[in-house]
Amino acid sequence: MQLPRDVVVGPDVIYDLKDVCNDLKLKEGAFIVTGHHTKKIAGDVVHDILNECGYNPVIASSKEASMTEVNKIVELANEANSRYLIGVGSGKSIDVAKLAATQLDLPFISVPTAASHDGIVSSRASIHDKGKKASIEVNAPMAVVADTSIIAKAPYRLLAAGCGDIISNYTAVLDWELAHRLRNEPFSEYAATLSRMTAQILMDCPEDIKPELESSVRIVVKALVSSGVAMSIAGSSRPASGSEHMFSHALDMVAPNSALHGEQCGVGTIMMMYLHGGDWKKIKECLEIIGAPTTASELGIKDSYILEALLVAHKIRPERYTILGAGLTPEAAEKVARLTKVIS
Numbered sequence: 365m366q367l368p369r370d371v372v373v374g375p376d377v378i379y380d381l382k383d384v385c386n387d388l389k390l391k392e393g394a395f396i397v398t399g400h401h402t403k404k405i406a407g408d409v410v411h412d413i414l415n416e417c418g419y420n421p422v423i424a425s426s427k428e429a430s431m432t433e434v435n436k437i438v439e440l441a442n443e444a445n446s447r448y449l450i451g452v453g454s455g456k457s458i459d460v461a462k463l464a465a466t467q468l469d470l471p472f473i474s475v476p477t478a479a480s481h482d483g484i485v486s487s488r489a490s491i492h493d494k495g496k497k498a499s500i501e502v503n504a505p506m507a508v509v510a511d512t513s514i515i516a517k518a519p520y521r522l523l524a525a526g527c528g529d530i531i532s533n534y535t536a537v538l539d540w541e542l543a544h545r546l547r548n549e550p551f552s553e554y555a556a557t558l559s560r561m562t563a564q565i566l567m568d569c570p571e572d573i574k575p576e577l578e579s580s581v582r583i584v585v586k587a588l589v590s591s592g593v594a595m596s597i598a599g600s601s602r603p604a605s606g607s608e609h610m611f612s613h614a615l616d617m618v619a620p621n622s623a624l625h626g627e628q629c630g631v632g633t634i635m636m637m638y639l640h641g642g643d644w645k646k647i648k649e650c651l652e653i654i655g656a657p658t659t660a661s662e663l664g665i666k667d668s669y670i671l672e673a674l675l676v677a678h679k680i681r682p683e684r685y686t687i688l689g690a691g692l693t694p695e696a697a698e699k700v701a702r703l704t705k706v707i708s
């Protein structure tokens with residue numbers, strides 16, 4: 365089980381980063397990976413904090429989460445004789461830094477500036493390679509420093525998307541249970557319970573998630589951290605990624621302009637919950653209260669792409685058995701999308 369050692373969540377905790385580094389015995393040789401926009405928001409602050417401690421940090425911006433960027437960071441960190449990496453950003457910089465740190469066999473600290481998916485804490489990195497998006501197994505972060513005052517200033521759409529990624533735990537666990545019963549797949553009761561409970565806490569109080577509210581950010585960040593912990597306990601992404609995630613990955617492939625990962629997973633959860641025979645209306649209602657998309661038009665995606673994605677979703681990870689089984693028929697796909705009002 366690989367778990368983060370230090371998880372610090374709260375307002376202005378970015379200034380606690382030096383204590384976290386001291387605790388982990390990581391001092392000189394910091395390499396900060398940040399984004400163009402997030403550099404001004406938090407990257408420069410992290411640099412100044414470590415510089416004042418005399419840790420001689422190096423800072424680099426990464427453009428996108430691609431293999432080219434990962435190779436660039438590996439090279440730069442090697443040249444600088446870096447001893448640990450810090451990813452500061454909304455997701456892309458964290459993914460790049462996480463994979464680069466794994467390749468360099470160096471510790472990694474995650475400093476998210478948004479809470480739009482569980483990648484801020486998980487042991488997977490989503491990276492584009494040769495035109496395809498791949499989810500790569502990496503080392504989990506050694507520490508997570510989530511400053512809720514910074515995250516509260518990020519666009520609300522990102523936080524609502526994070527809620528979609530959390531709610532997807534419901535169908536992910538149902539798929540896992542199904543695979544356990546039908547395929548004798550290893551199953552962890554602890555991981556499944558933690559994952560389900562994480563989604564439940566959010567489902568119990570969707571009205572508490574509001575824009576620019578530090579307390580809302582805290583609820584979402586804590587939930588994303590516990591989803592990450594559930595995955596660490598399971599030793600796979602099973603507790604937080606099932607058929608709804610396969611639907612989202614399928615949309616990324618078929619739709620020319622896909623929406624945010626968490627937004628697509630939220631819509632996927634509504635439809636997969638219908639297929640499971642569960643309370644999909646409650647999922648939809650909860651996402652609506654939060655202000656996350658529940659329809660194709662709210663995702664900004666044509667109805668036809670939703671149907672196309674539903675038909676190919678089961679092929680995304682054939683080894684991962686889910687409610688999609690060997691695939692839906694076109695009639696079944698249309699029925700689930702229409703009945704749940706995802707398409708009109």
Ligand SMILES: [Zn+2]
Nearest residue numbers: 481482529629
């Ligand atoms: Zn996800």
